Amino acid sequence: MLDCGSAGANELADTVAKVKPSIVGIGTYQHTRTPPAVFRGTGFVVTDGLHVLTNAHVLPATVDPAKFESLAVFAADGKGQNARQAAVVAVDPDHDTALLRIGGTPLPALRFGDGGKVREGEEYAFTGFPIGVVLGLYPVTHRGIVSAISPIAIPQLNAKSLDPKMVHRLTTPYEIFQLDATAYPGNSGSPLYSIKTGEVVGILNKVFVQESKENLLERPSGISYAIPIKYAVDLIAK
The missing domain is CATH 2.40.10.10 (Trypsin-like serine proteases)
Structure with a gap:
């Protein structure tokens, strides 16, 4: 079996x-x-x-x-x-x-997947340097499910909670992937990829998203976030 x-x-x-x-x-x-x-x-x-x-x-x-x-x-x-x-x-x-x-000799390149097909409950992995290079240049891998696909910023009930960055993100909304795996600041920029194919569907983001999603929390959670890869593909195309 x-x-x-x-x-x-x-x-x-x-x-x-x-x-x-x-x-x-x-x-x-x-x-x-x-x-x-x-x-x-x-x-x-x-x-x-x-x-x-x-x-x-x-x-x-x-x-x-x-x-x-x-x-x-x-x-x-x-x-x-x-x-x-x-x-x-x-x-x-x-x-x-x-x-x-x-510059130099080309390195192995990762392929892009379709971030638009990512579904809540699916499992993905990300690889990067969660505590920098303290232990050497050895990438570390974590995995977790996409626990939610939600807006980059959540509307606040109290206007006093808003800052210029949040106002901007509320006026230019887009969805991000919320993960149940813990990432650290050094993980920022890590690829979120399919466990089966290795195709990249998102870019791990700790600071940029968290300040929008969790700015009201006295103690930020262990939730992690990723920006859908389509925005990076658009950047390359431009």
Whole structure:
């Protein structure tokens, strides 16, 4: 008799093995600094293997080229972390997505799925760096169900609860995926993907969404969120 649990675990294990080479760290690099690399979040390789998607809020506000500081993508090459200089190609602040370009040899790219077909109750996985690179450049995988598909911001009963960011998101609404798996700030920019195919249906987002959904909570919950991938696909198309 087939053990369905084992079959599902093997399926995820096979998919994770294919996804991990496409997961990268995002940060800055300055060889005169100690440590030279500063980690800010996660990204994943797309299209031709020389482009990387991440959250816009993961990008540093400024980079100081006068001090030889640069935006960087950190990829594992089997010998440790390999820092590649990166350039910002495009940013969509409304959907908190950013597209970067890197140099060097192309890396394995992930394929896009159809985020519009995601259903509540379906199980997905995400891979990234939940506590940065404290334990080394080793991507960590979590899985969980899509517990809800809900608006980016929830209307408030009291106008005093509104701030300019929330007002903007209420006037330009779109739906996001709510997950029952716990993500951490370092997971921002991680791909949310199908356990069966590895196709990406969303981008994990901890800060941007949480400040809209949970700003009234004294203690933010362990709920995680993802931006549907269609907005990143639109950004690439533009």
